[in-house]
Amino acid sequence: MSGVRVLVGTRKGAFVLAADGKRKQWDVRGPFFAGWEIYHVKGSPSDPQRVYASQSSSWFGQVIQRSDDGGKTWAAPGGGITKSAERMPQGESNKFVYDVSPQTGKPLTTHQWYDGTQHPWEFKRVWHLEPSLSDPDTVYAGVEDAALFRSTDGGTTWQELAGLRGHGTGPQWQPGAGGMCLHTVLLDPGDPRRIYVAISAAGAFRSDDAGRTWRPINRGLKSQYIPDPTAEVGHCVHRLALHPARPRVLFMQKHWDVMRSDDAGESWREVSGNLPTDFGFVIDVHAHEPDTVYVAPIKSDSEHYPLDGKLRVYRSRTGGNEWEALTKGLPQRDCYVNILRDAMAVDSLDACGIYFGTTGGQVYASTDAGDSWAPIVRDLPPVLSVEVQTLP
């Protein structure tokens, strides 16, 4: 029987929530990596037993963990105990070093700091792991300070795709409130050479040659909080989403504004429509309906909680502009949680499941495309990310 596995990253560890295809009874496993911040956990589309996790701490830095049994057991790739102290150290799974080589890298330039001065690039953590659509050993990592890395050996070693950071606009990028992070990586299922990324606060970028060269794709975005509201870069994009059957159509939750592109990011138009507020972090697309889109409106950039204390997901069945509130099973009073940018996902069962996690530690699931909701768990640490694997 088919099933789902919900992979949850939290401020204090990771959790794996598993159910059969009915999605009624949930087995909750964890915490894994207790006490560490788990920014993201994601499974390989080509091997569901292969799962990657980003584990970090302010004290001890970044470690990549990998599971080869669907999240039951974990290990840092290449990080095991060596047999003798004389042997050369291995274990590069946590080594994210910006590429400054003359052959492939660029001089490590500076980026814009909060006060407008230039600031050196400094690696802090991995925000997002995006496994390849076809090879379980290939995985991309979006990091802070913003850059894209790739591993082709199952997360053991990492190499920067330096054409992104070095393509020319890097000195204009600046951190958002959460840091200068590359938080979204979308792989085009129709074109293995096309990759989209998004950076706060720089904007969206696209590569058409498997990550070697990049260019900004932010035409049509307007951001009132930067000196030139229509600048080529500097936009605080919170999240991108696409439907696999229609990968040239992109949806974006920007700092303010929900946006849509029908030409692979060449141009954008606003589709916020009747949303009560168009600030938010998450955005996702129904697994079987490319024009059904979900967002979770948040009151404002200073008040990171739902309007009026009512937790509402909004759904558009028209690809934007016309939105309906989904409230059944969600708290409609005294609710002041946030839903962070990586904390919504969909499964691909016949009745599409939608999942999201909150900073209050709840993970909600809907098994009817958002019509009704129920919590899988209520009391986890603050949820940073939610991903779903649909199992055969």
Place this chain on the structure above:
Amino acid sequence: MIRVELPPHLRTLAGVTDEVALEVTGAATQRSVLDALEARYPVLRGTIRDHVTQQRRPFVRFFACARDWSHEPPDAPLPAAVASGAEPLLVIGAVAGG
């Protein structure tokens, strides 16, 4: 043998439950002890000191024989009691929230 006591997070990461004992060749210094520690537990590379610069991470401190060694040069000899294994080198995560 030189004894090193790790903070709980790093013990978990290295898969050890108690202090670790290391053979260190040459003089016992911060650098030689950390080299031996990372050689035996590669997963600890980058967690105590930066991968590239080898600088101590800002929230990590070293103590030995009731003294803070965090700001000593990495090649300065550690106390004789640490070199002989009578006392451990303590690796401690600074108290800074969490």
